[in-house]
Amino acid sequence: MSNKFYVTTPIYYVNDKPHIGSTYTTVIADVLARAHRLRGDKTLFLTGTDENSQKNLEAAQKAGFDNLPAYLDSMAEIWQTTWKTLGLTYDDFIRTTEKRHHQGVERFWRAVQKSGDIYKAEYERDYCVGCEAFKTAHELTDGRCPLHPNKDLEKVKEENYFFRASAYKDDLLKLYHEHPEFIEPKSRMNEIRSYVKEAFEDFSISRESGKLACGIPVPDDDSQRIYVWFDALLNYMTAVGYGTDDKLFKKWWPADVHLIGKDIIKFHCALWPAMIMSAAKSDPALLDETGAVLLPKSVHVNGFFTVDGQKISKSLGNAIDPLDLIQEYPFDVIRYFILREIPYGEDGDFSKTRLAERYNSDLANTLGNLVNRAVAMSRKYFNGRVPDVKPEDAKTALPDTEWGGAECLEILWQTVDRYLDASRADLALESIWSSNDCSLNSANRYVEQTKPFKLVKEEPQKAALVLYTLLEACRHFAWMISPMMPDIARKIILQLGQDPKKEEQKSAKDLRQWGGLAPDSELPEPAILFPRLTE
RNA sequence: CGCGGGGUAGAGCAGAUGGCAGCUCGCCAGGCCCAUAACCUGGAGGCCGUGGGUUCAAGUCCCACCCCCGCAACCA
Numbered sequence: 001m002s003n004k005f006y007v008t009t010p011i012y013y014v015n016d017k018p019h020i021g022s023t024y025t026t027v028i029a030d031v032l033a034r035a036h037r038l039r040g041d042k043t044l045f046l047t048g049t050d051e052n053s054q055k056n057l058e059a060a061q062k063a064g065f066d067n068l069p070a071y072l073d074s075m076a077e078i079w080q081t082t083w084k085t086l087g088l089t090y091d092d093f094i095r096t097t098e099k100r101h102h103q104g105v106e107r108f109w110r111a112v113q114k115s116g117d118i119y120k121a122e123y124e125r126d127y128c129v130g131c132e133a134f135k136t137a138h139e140l141t142d143g144r145c146p147l148h149p150n151k152d153l154e155k156v157k158e159e160n161y162f163f164r165a166s167a168y169k170d171d172l173l174k175l176y177h178e179h180p181e182f183i184e185p186k187s188r189m190n191e192i193r194s195y196v197k198e199a200f201e202d203f204s205i206s207r208e209s210g211k212l213a214c215g216i217p218v219p220d221d222d223s224q225r226i227y228v229w230f231d232a233l234l235n236y237m238t239a240v241g242y243g244t245d246d247k248l249f250k251k252w253w254p255a256d257v258h259l260i261g262k263d264i265i266k267f268h269c270a271l272w273p274a275m276i277m278s279a280a281k282s283d284p285a286l287l288d289e290t291g292a293v294l295l296p297k298s299v300h301v302n303g304f305f306t307v308d309g310q311k312i313s314k315s316l317g318n319a320i321d322p323l324d325l326i327q328e329y330p331f332d333v334i335r336y337f338i339l340r341e342i343p344y345g346e347d348g349d350f351s352k353t354r355l356a357e358r359y360n361s362d363l364a365n366t367l368g369n370l371v372n373r374a375v376a377m378s379r380k381y382f383n384g385r386v387p388d389v390k391p392e393d394a395k396t397a398l399p400d401t402e403w404g405g406a407e408c409l410e411i412l413w414q415t416v417d418r419y420l421d422a423s424r425a426d427l428a429l430e431s432i433w434s435s436n437d438c439s440l441n442s443a444n445r446y447v448e449q450t451k452p453f454k455l456v457k458e459e460p461q462k463a464a465l466v467l468y469t470l471l472e473a474c475r476h477f478a479w480m481i482s483p484m485m486p487d488i489a490r491k492i493i494l495q496l497g498q499d500p501k502k503e504e505q506k507s508a509k510d511l512r513q514w515g516g517l518a519p520d521s522e523l524p525e526p527a528i529l530f531p532r533l534t535e
Numbered sequence: 536c537g538c539g540g541g542g543u544a545g546a547g548c549a550g551a552u553g554g555c556a557g558c559u560c561g562c563c564a565g566g567c568c569c570a571u572a573a574c575c576u577g578g579a580g581g582c583c584g585u586g587g588g589u590u591c592a593a594g595u596c597c598c599a600c601c602c603c604c605g606c607a608a609c610c611a
Binding site: 009012026194203229232259260261263264266267303304353360365368370372375381444447451454529530 | 538539540546548549558559560561566567568569570571572576604605606607608609610611
């Protein structure tokens with residue numbers, strides 16, 4: 001039975017190129033997408049760019065573009081090629097300047113309007129005469145413009161449309177209560193709950209056209225343009241046909257997981273569901289057969305990176321370009337590091353020293369070495385082949401050892417699944433490496449405990465069983481890590497003498513079954529998976 | 536009293552429902568020799584931010600305080 005799985009990343013601002021932080025979020029999405037494809041689920045992985053921002057205009061000018069669309073095109077291109085170069089397997093890339101998006105936004109706006117949740121009100125903002133620009137609260141120091149502290153700020157009032165978000169307070173609290181899995185990790189739930197309870201207010205959702213150079217016009221009111229989040233959030237729907245293709249929309253919506261960074265948690269966990277609740281009152285496409293509102297299933301929130309302990313900031317210029325990183329390490333290694341090192345949801349530090357440590361210990365010494373010694377011994381003792389034993393007989397360990405055997409691997413598979421469902425790639429990897437009796441570490445221990453290199457001289461039949469067990473375990477490990485490290489997984493499968501392309505066609509059930517490695521099949525000359533780093 | 540997260544071995548981190556303080560890396564000493572000077576075993580190293588309190592028993596619960604970090608309409 002196959003399910004559908006729809007995962008999204010935020011749409012990224014195009015006033016800069018991708019850095020390690022946006023890469024992290026996108027990699028997690030890639031991991032989830034790959035994991036679900038492996039399980040046989042129909043999977044849609046969406047990413048894209050947010051192009052209706054005032055900031056883009058400034059960025060375009062700075063980059064020497066005289067026309068905005070050309071700039072947006074070039075930036076969208078950079079984001080797409082970066083993700084492709086890194087091998088990220090997104091299925092669709094939405095740009096909020098696309099027609100399909102505009103149509104969906106318009107339909108959604110009208111629905112919310114029909115529900116009676118859009119009203120006009122006066123909105124006051126600070127205007128700095130020196131900069132000739134509006135300032136947001138956090139751009140000010142001591143209530144003054146830092147660039148022109150001698151000039152008083154002007155309070156400028158304008159009429160804007162507001163979204164009656166406050167009307168959905170109770171519904172949101174109910175949602176959090178009934179669906180604790182809506183926000184992951186749990187620690188974020190409290191934050192949102194208290195925010196909604198205490199500070200969730202109506203949102204201004206438009207600006208006067210004259211003061212906002214880009215953006216989607218408010219339906220039936222050219223004097224106003226739709227502002228930020230109201231437009232941006234809708235990409236998750238418009239990408240799957242909301243407003244343009246009802247059948248497609250029905251197929252994919254609601255999203256199963258929205259992956260985001262902690263900075264935009266309020267919009268995704270509070271404003272977004274409130275918007276949908278409102279629109280659903282007037283648009284039946286947003287209801288399921290039972291009449292319940294089709295809200296996203298969950299929002300998974302990751303923390304931020306520091307680089308060598310320092311906050312990443314565009315002004316500091318310490319953002320790491322992933323394309324530079326892959327000059328030094330294969331991307332799978334980077335993937336492993338950022339996924340494993342940082343407990344999902346927490347802030348984490350990106351340090352090259354630490355990366356090198358992880359590389360040597362986890363990848364070269366534990367994983368690489370295990371595969372290498374297992375393959376090398378089999379080749380050496382069994383004519384370059386997988387030992388010719390009955391897989392059944394190698395299911396369990398030799399007596400007086402700790403190895404958990406096939407049964408344990410099955411449980412490990414389930415553990416990995418469960419962690420990935422909560423985006424906990426860190427815990428999934430940790431459990432593959434250690435903390436149970438069929439991990440990579442225990443496999444290495446099994447070699448010590450059985451000593452196949454000695455055993456082969458006394459009881460070759462037993463050595464054959466041990467080595468088959470190890471090789472078959474490596475096959476399982478390869479598929480387990482494949483969502484996280486797809487290239488390495490493929491290389492391991494190759495070293496086991498199998499064709500990754502052919503294997504990938506098999507069902508998840510077959511891949512996870514004991515005995516997928518054919519006895520007496522040929523083993524190619526092993527190559528070092530991870531050359532050890534030396535100073 | 537704006538909101539939230541955090542302060543546990545040299546570094547980085549785990550430690551629902553209170554009960555001998557753990558993991559990874561690094562360091563030291565052994566073992567092994569299949570393997571990428573890799574692997575395995577053992578060891579040293581901790582006033583668990585501070586001060587009170589509850590309890591037979593507290594990183595773990597309560598109170599106060601100190602320090603770090605993030606957020607507060609557009610950086611994942």
